[in-house]
Amino acid sequence: MGELREPLQQLAECGLPMALEAMGERWSFMILRAAFNGVRHFEEFLSEISIARNILANRLTRLTESGILHRTPCPDDRRKVEYRLTEKGLDLLPTMIALRQWGEKWGTGVLSNPVLVDDRDRQPILPVTIRSHDGRVLGYMDLCWMHSADITPISADMHDIDDRVRKLSAI
Amino acid sequence: MGELREPLQQLAECGLPMALEAMGERWSFMILRAAFNGVRHFEEFLSEISIARNILANRLTRLTESGILHRTPCPDDRRKVEYRLTEKGLDLLPTMIALRQWGEKWGTGVLSNPVLVDDRDRQPILPVTIRSHDGRVLGYMDLCWMHSADITPISADMHDIDDRVRKLSAI
DNA sequence: AGTATAAGTTTCTATTTGCAACTTAATTTT
DNA sequence: AAAATTAAGTTGCAAATAGAAACTTATACT
Structure with missing residues (x-):
């Protein structure tokens, strides 16, 4: 943990x-x-x-x-x-949207209208979240601190992973 | 646009x-x-x-x-x-991380150390972004406002899409 | 020429911030 | 058991900041 x-x-x-x-x-x-x-x-x-x-x-x-x-x-x-x-x-847009979504979620039940949607398919955007390098949504408990020197680079795989993320993003 | x-x-x-x-x-x-x-x-x-x-x-x-x-x-x-x-x-974690990442990106070239990593694979997290319902990364120009009444629900597909996002998140 | 508009300044008051010292209750030390 | 220390605040006061309203300066419209 x-x-x-x-x-x-x-x-x-x-x-x-x-x-x-x-x-x-x-x-x-x-x-x-x-x-x-x-x-x-x-x-x-x-x-x-x-x-x-x-x-x-x-x-x-x-x-x-x-x-x-x-x-x-x-x-x-x-x-x-x-x-x-x-x-x-x-x-600063992600920060602002994240703060706004928090305000909407925890505010006085104000059903916020209008709503932010993706222009392409007119569906509401997802809540802003923290994600691992391969796109999994992470919570508070999934995170820890490391010195950058101690991180194993995945440069060989990098292109591969980027590609997978891109594919993911293109569903 | x-x-x-x-x-x-x-x-x-x-x-x-x-x-x-x-x-x-x-x-x-x-x-x-x-x-x-x-x-x-x-x-x-x-x-x-x-x-x-x-x-x-x-x-x-x-x-x-x-x-x-x-x-x-x-x-x-x-x-x-x-x-x-x-x-x-x-x-508030996503908001805070987003703000912090912004500060790191635009601050005085301070290579931030230590770095936030996913505990599971020890790789740095992604920049916090805005995403469409199906996980595509969206920029400022991809967004617009709609009244929630005018949004076509995708409840029939919902489970399907959730599934795809889940798969995406599990690469 | 006279009036209106845009983007500020200035002046003055009210609120907020910040430092330093004080308080109160519960623990440790002697 | 008395004295000293620690934790979590309060209080009092000076300095900085926020805010309302009137004033300024340069342009533009009529």
Whole structure:
């Protein structure tokens, strides 16, 4: 039975503190959600989420500084500014969906509507889960910590496994 | 091409605000990480993360109130109190790992060590992703919103598909 | 020229954070 | 049994942050 116990001294050395420095503030995830929903302009964010003007301005510059949003003055209307998600920002989607799904699962029984679906077959997406290298869903007890030096590389099989995962993903 | 654009009026009706109410505060994720690493007592949290005493006390009661931690006085040493993750708390693991992986990917090139592995075969876990009902990895552009009423149930096939996913997960 | 809009700033107040010292109850040590 | 230590908090106070409302600046429309 795996024990998920990270060496305590190294607790500070994972990516979480860095992630929280960028995303840990009160409104960051709400701003991000709006951005994912196509919101791009200051006044649009403002009317979308109930945030104070100055705080929004502050958060937008901070998210821009940390490379999550990209800020461009609009060429067609030079009063306007466009905030767009960068690749780094787009990469937060799994985190956001996972958090949202958790909120939906444990929230006050609010049947969430509308629902996120795969555009291809219009079926709801799966709950976000943790998976082993070969795609098995893993729970808390299936995980443990290892030093990367001690991991047996499966490079020979790698292509093979990638292929199997791809096949799996293409059902 | 799918457009991930949620009806704006309904932005407030997803699980995210609720999730953020419980987990959106400054130290909540760090406390959670410690809890996942087996930390259970007040003084242990205190020496693990650089948080002030009163703030920790406040966060622990709040996380307890929102059902993420469970608080029990220790029977063997009645000075001590045990904080343990509830099922609701354990269910935040995918969110936390996703956020952590993002931090590792986009952080300052810190080769994170140790690494999370599947206890069964000692191989690193996959990046947390969004998947379609049949297990395909989906990106931002593959998603769209639908009213649950408009979704064609696949209950007839359901067992079949579940089966295929299970097979996929068992490679 | 006059009004409206977009994206901020500024000012001022209220809340939250964080440090340091204090408390209370239960254990260990001497 | 008395004294010291430990665990889990509280309290008081200074500093930082959040938030509401009014103000600014540059553009654009009429």
